Amino acid sequence: MESEAQLPQSRWPRTTILPVSGWPLPDFRELYRYRELLGLLTLRHISVIYRQSVLGVSWAVIRPVITTIILTLVFGRFAGFDQSGSPHAYPLFVFSGLVIWNFFSSSLAGASESVVSQSNLLSKTYFPRLILPLSAVGVSSIDFFIQFAVLILIFPLFGTMPSPLIFLSPAFFVAAGVASLALSVWLTALNVRFRDVKHVVPFLTQTMFYVTPVIFPVSFVPVRWQWILNLNPMFSITQGFRWTMLGSDPPDWRMFFTSMIVSLIVLWAGLKFFRRTEATFADVI
Amino acid sequence: MTETVVQVEGLGKRYRLGVTHADSLSEMASACLRRFRNLRHRGEPSDRGAAAHRLDFWALRDVGFGVRRGEVLGVIGRNGAGKSTLLKLISRVTSPTTGRIDLQGRVASLLEVGTGFHPDLTGRENVFMNATLLGMTRREVRHRFDEIVEFAGVSDFLETPVKRYSSGMRVRLGFSVAAHLEAEILVVDEVLTVGDAEFQAKCLGKMQTVATSGRTVLFVSHNMGAVRKLCGRAILLEKGELTASGSSDDVVNRYLSLRGPQERSLRIWSREETIDLAGKPQLSPIRFASRHGDGTASGTFSTDDPIDLTFDFCAILPVSGVRIGVIVRNDENVTLFGSNMTLHASTDTPRQSHWRVSCTIPANLLNQGGYRVDFGIDRPPESIGDFLEQECIQFHVSDLRGHGVASEALPGVVRPPLQWKFRPGAHP
Numbered sequence: 001m002e003s004e005a006q007l008p009q010s011r012w013p014r015t016t017i018l019p020v021s022g023w024p025l026p027d028f029r030e031l032y033r034y035r036e037l038l039g040l041l042t043l044r045h046i047s048v049i050y051r052q053s054v055l056g057v058s059w060a061v062i063r064p065v066i067t068t069i070i071l072t073l074v075f076g077r078f079a080g081f082d083q084s085g086s087p088h089a090y091p092l093f094v095f096s097g098l099v100i101w102n103f104f105s106s107s108l109a110g111a112s113e114s115v116v117s118q119s120n121l122l123s124k125t126y127f128p129r130l131i132l133p134l135s136a137v138g139v140s141s142i143d144f145f146i147q148f149a150v151l152i153l154i155f156p157l158f159g160t161m162p163s164p165l166i167f168l169s170p171a172f173f174v175a176a177g178v179a180s181l182a183l184s185v186w187l188t189a190l191n192v193r194f195r196d197v198k199h200v201v202p203f204l205t206q207t208m209f210y211v212t213p214v215i216f217p218v219s220f221v222p223v224r225w226q227w228i229l230n231l232n233p234m235f236s237i238t239q240g241f242r243w244t245m246l247g248s249d250p251p252d253w254r255m256f257f258t259s260m261i262v263s264l265i266v267l268w269a270g271l272k273f274f275r276r277t278e279a280t281f282a283d284v285i
Numbered sequence: 286m287t288e289t290v291v292q293v294e295g296l297g298k299r300y301r302l303g304v305t306h307a308d309s310l311s312e313m314a315s316a317c318l319r320r321f322r323n324l325r326h327r328g329e330p331s332d333r334g335a336a337a338h339r340l341d342f343w344a345l346r347d348v349g350f351g352v353r354r355g356e357v358l359g360v361i362g363r364n365g366a367g368k369s370t371l372l373k374l375i376s377r378v379t380s381p382t383t384g385r386i387d388l389q390g391r392v393a394s395l396l397e398v399g400t401g402f403h404p405d406l407t408g409r410e411n412v413f414m415n416a417t418l419l420g421m422t423r424r425e426v427r428h429r430f431d432e433i434v435e436f437a438g439v440s441d442f443l444e445t446p447v448k449r450y451s452s453g454m455r456v457r458l459g460f461s462v463a464a465h466l467e468a469e470i471l472v473v474d475e476v477l478t479v480g481d482a483e484f485q486a487k488c489l490g491k492m493q494t495v496a497t498s499g500r501t502v503l504f505v506s507h508n509m510g511a512v513r514k515l516c517g518r519a520i521l522l523e524k525g526e527l528t529a530s531g532s533s534d535d536v537v538n539r540y541l542s543l544r545g546p547q548e549r550s551l552r553i554w555s556r557e558e559t560i561d562l563a564g565k566p567q568l569s570p571i572r573f574a575s576r577h578g579d580g581t582a583s584g585t586f587s588t589d590d591p592i593d594l595t596f597d598f599c600a601i602l603p604v605s606g607v608r609i610g611v612i613v614r615n616d617e618n619v620t621l622f623g624s625n626m627t628l629h630a631s632t633d634t635p636r637q638s639h640w641r642v643s644c645t646i647p648a649n650l651l652n653q654g655g656y657r658v659d660f661g662i663d664r665p666p667e668s669i670g671d672f673l674e675q676e677c678i679q680f681h682v683s684d685l686r687g688h689g690v691a692s693e694a695l696p697g698v699v700r701p702p703l704q705w706k707f708r709p710g711a712h713p
Contacts, residue, residue, distance in 0.1 A: 017377060017386040037417050044403060044414055051405050125394060125418050126377035279380035282373070283300065 020279040023272040031128050038131050042138035049139075060146045064102060068095045075215045088246050089158040097214035099151050100241040103144040104176045104234055105205040110136030111184035112201050116191050119285045129278040130271075133188045137177060144173065151245065163247030172241040175260060179233040182263045185270035189277045193284050212238050218249065226252070233259040288389070290470060290501050291352040291375065295384035298345040298370050344370040345525045347384070352503065352518075354469075357496040359516035359533050360505045361540050366522040368505045369474060375503065376472050390469025390501070393419050395460075404448035408439055408458060411447050415462045429465045436491075437461035457484055464491045471495060474505045489515070509537050510653070510687030510694060541585045541683065549679045550575050550584030552660075559601065563668040568604065571597040571639075573660055575680040588649060588684045588700055594658060595643040601636065604628050609642050612659040613651075615698055621651075627665075652700035653684035 050056045068091055075081040076090040111133035115122065118132055148169075155161050191197035212234045213221075221229055229235045236251035236259055243250045345367045352358045360368050373379050375386060376394030402411045412433060416426040426433075434440045437457040439450070447455060463471075473492070489511055496502050496515060506512050512519060512533055519536035521529040529539045552573040559566040574582040576593040586592050594611055610625030624644060660677035663669050684694040 013389075013391065015377075015386075015388040015392075017374065017381065017388070019381050019383060036423055040414055040417050044406060044410070047410075048403060048405050121418065123378060126392075127418065282379040 020276060023276055025268075026128065026130050026271055026275045031130060034127055034131055037127055038135055038138065041131065041135040042142070045135065045139045046142055057146070060143050061150050064095065064098050064147050065150070068098060071098070071215055081216050081220070088160075088248060092155065092158050092160070092246065093217070093242070093248075094215055095151055095154065096242045096245045097212075097238050099144065099147045100172060100176055100238055101209065101212060101214045101234065102147065103140050103173065104180045104237075105209070106143065107137040107140035107177070107180045108184050108187070108205060109201055110139055111181070112187035112191050112197055115188050115281060116195070116198075116285065122285060123282045129281055130185075130274060133181070133184050136184075137181060140180075141173075141177070162245055163243075165244040165247060167244075169241055169244040172237050172244060175237045175240070175256075175263075176234065178260070178267060179237060179263045182233075182267035182270055185267065185274045189270075189274045192277070192281050208232055208234060211235065213242075214238060227255070230255040230259060233263050235259070287354040289351040290354045290389040291358075291503070292387040293351070293375075293384070294349045294386075296345055296348040296371075296374065296381055296386060297343060297383035298367075298374060298379070299382040300342045300344055301340055343525050345374070345381075345522075348522070348525075348527045349384075350520055350527065350530055352501055354501055355496075355499045356518060357492075357502040357504060357516045359512040359519035359536070360503060360522065361507075361509070361512060361519055361536065362522035363543075365524075367525040368522055370525075371522065372472050372474050372503065372505055375470075388470060391420055391467075392470045392472060393463065393466040393468030394472040395419075395463040395474065402447050402455060402459065405446055407444050407446055408434075408450070409443045412458065412462055415459065416466070419463060419466055420468060421466055425467055429467075433458075433461045433465045436464065436487075453484070460484075460488055460491075464488070464495065469500055471500055471502045473502065508653075508694070509541070509683040510685055513537050513685060514687060537685065541587060542581075542583065543585060551582050552674070552677050560598075560662055560672045562607070562662070562664045562671050566601050567607065567662075567664070568598045568600050568602070571599060573597075573658075573677050575658070575678055584678075584680045586680060586682050588651065588653060588682055588686070591648045592646040592651075592680065592682075593643050594646065594678075595641055596660070597639065597641050600638050600640060603630070604640070605630050607662060607664050610661045611644065612661070613646070614657045614659065616655040616657075619698065621656075621698060625661075649700055649702045651682045652697055653682055653694040654698075655679060655681050 050059065053059065055062065071094045072091045076094070081090070114132040114136040115129060121127075121132075122129070152162055152166075187197050187201060211229050211232050218226070218239055230252070236256040239249070239251040240256060242248050348367075348371065350358075360371060362368050370379075372394065374381050375388070376392055378394070402415060406414065412430065413423070413426055416433075417423065421429075434443065437454070437460075439454050439458055442450065442454065447458075450458070492502065492504070492515055502515075504512065504516055516533040518531065519533040520527055521536050521540055523543070529536050554570040554572065556569075559569045561567060573594070573596045575584065575586075576582050576595055577586070578591055578593065580593075596609060605628060608625050608627045610623060612623040613621045615621060626642065626644070628642070657676045657679045659673060659675050661670065661673040663671045684700070688695055
């Protein structure tokens with residue numbers, strides 16, 4: 001018996017496959033073992049997006065810059081969202097909101113489609129299915145970092161520099177990631193069975209865009225309605241991110257932490273739901 | 286004694302049939318209602334539950350077996366017997382409804398070659414992607430990269446996007462990645478049916494080296510020759526249940542002796558049916574079948590079995606002059622040959638007498654593959670081609686002996702045993 005334990009085979013992992021029962025959380029240790037796959041899937045996605053295009057990765061910069069110009073013209077000039085008394089240039093205001101909002105909305109859209117669009121992988125090999133939405137968030141993170149760098153670089157164009165609070169901005173990046181993951185684990189798992197999700201997500205992000213202070217300052221919203229907008233987790237996250245970049249008004253901290261706790265609870269329940277349903281993804285997809 | 290590395294107990298997999306995505310929402314709702322109702326009226330069976338049960342389909346039911354380290358287990362069975370489901374469960378693509386599987390070691394599943402190949406990525410990138418998907422670490426891939434590329438024979442195209450590869454190159458690269466996995470348990474499904482003959486032989490050869498290197502292999506195939514040669518043991522699945530397990534020779538023989546599904550290798554006519562020639566009922570057909578030499582009807586034969594085709598009928602009118610014929614076609618719908626016989630009875634056949642007409646396809650004529658038999662009856666010259674049933678029956682021939690390192694089947698549609706000679710030549 002002892003000699004057997006010394007055989008190299010004894011390090012072979014043991015796996016027991018049982019029918020799914022109960023509502024367990026995902027196996028995070030296993031997820032960690034598959035980190036290389038997560039990295040590769042993310043890189044694959046990014047290199048596929050920009051392959052065979054002349055401008056390549058510069059699209060990650062061009063898209064938000066053009067959106068900012070359009071939003072500045074439409075809302076800043078014509079609609080008058082650009083407050084004359086504001087200390088910050090409106091394009092900078094919009095771009096800083098857009099950077100964090102884009103991260104949230106593109107990871108939400110990417111993740112909710114991730115499992116369905118890669119059904120060929122799903123029906124042929126095993127890996128923790130959570131890797132797929134996570135890699136979608138990974139793809140959006142890379143876009144975020146590029147846009148973040150651009151944001152810092154354009155400050156001098158408007159004669160200012162980023163606020164010294166900038167070192168706090170990663171916290172709001174993480175918060176946006178948690179908020180989008182909380183929604184997308186649910187949507188991803190539901191999308192496998194009900195493709196209606198595909199139609200709901202663009203509608204959802206569009207609606208959320210208008211109740212998130214990307215193009216308008218929070219002061220535009222009457223104080224007594226602000227609590228409703230705070231049900232949207234991106235409300236205080238966007239406000240907070242802009243605070244770290246521009247030094248504008250900080251978010252309502254009580255609201256911020258409340259929405260973070262709600263997001264974490266939704267994420268926790270979503271992970272359980274995902275774990276429970278992922279076993280049959282290959283059957284119903 | 287070597288230990289068991291794959292242990293399967295009471296394994297079952299149920300699929301819901303006919304439940305569409307829209308249905309499933311209402312089903313979920315009614316399941317909730319049912320649960321709620323059952324809480325109030327305990328033990329009362331609900332008929333909605335019974336309705337749901339009718340839509341259940343068990344792809345696998347109560348399957349149990351063990352595989353020891355270094356063993357190559359063949360999994361055989363007809364299409365739809367549950368082989369692929371079993372491999373999907375072992376490779377964790379889907380999860381079981383009942384039972385358990387204990388695995389010791391990493392499992393690499395080769396349910397399809399080139400899984401996750403992305404057309405826009407280069408060969409090199411895809412090798413890394415594919416190998417990581419199949420459970421290799423980056424270090425292992427780098428370590429084996431040259432070997433993989435060399436085996437696939439695509440070294441000149443490494444920086445080319447896979448979408449520009451020929452399908453053969455894609456398959457070769459996919460198999461090569463999988464064959465070089467450093468997994469202890471390898472699950473292989475029918476990959477050998479793709480690619481050209483040369484590459485198939487190479488794959489089978491590789492499988493054999495994998496097997497002799499002490500790794501455990503589960504091998505699903507319809508190639509009985511390969512199963513017999515590669516696998517020490519085999520299990521047979523029929524309609525989701527394990528019906529035989531033992532030495533691969535025994536299990537393969539058991540598989541071949543299975544009566545084919547009635548509707549395919551045996552054609553039975555209903556009592557009232559008649560075959561009319563020139564407008565008059567001539568005879569009532571009873572059955573047409575392919576049979577082994579001992580008379581047992583079967584849909585599976587070995588290449589060295591003679592195959593009897595038999596037609597039983599009941600005469601209505603005298604049958605002298607009636608011509609009975611068959612045409613044999615292969616799976617690619619190539620007509621191989623036709624044959625017929627005109628009946629001559631010395632005395633007139635009495636009404637309602639029973640007859641059997643048979644012919645024998647000699648052993649060693651048909652090569653491995655599936656065959657269809659068209660069956661026809663007429664009475665020349667007044668009626669020609671009056672009755673013809675296309676694909677009246679089908680049967681399958683397996684090459685059990687096989688050839689070469691990996692027992693691959695011989696090429697071609699026929700398999701004649703030729704006389705070969707070898708002797709000293711005369712000087713010019």
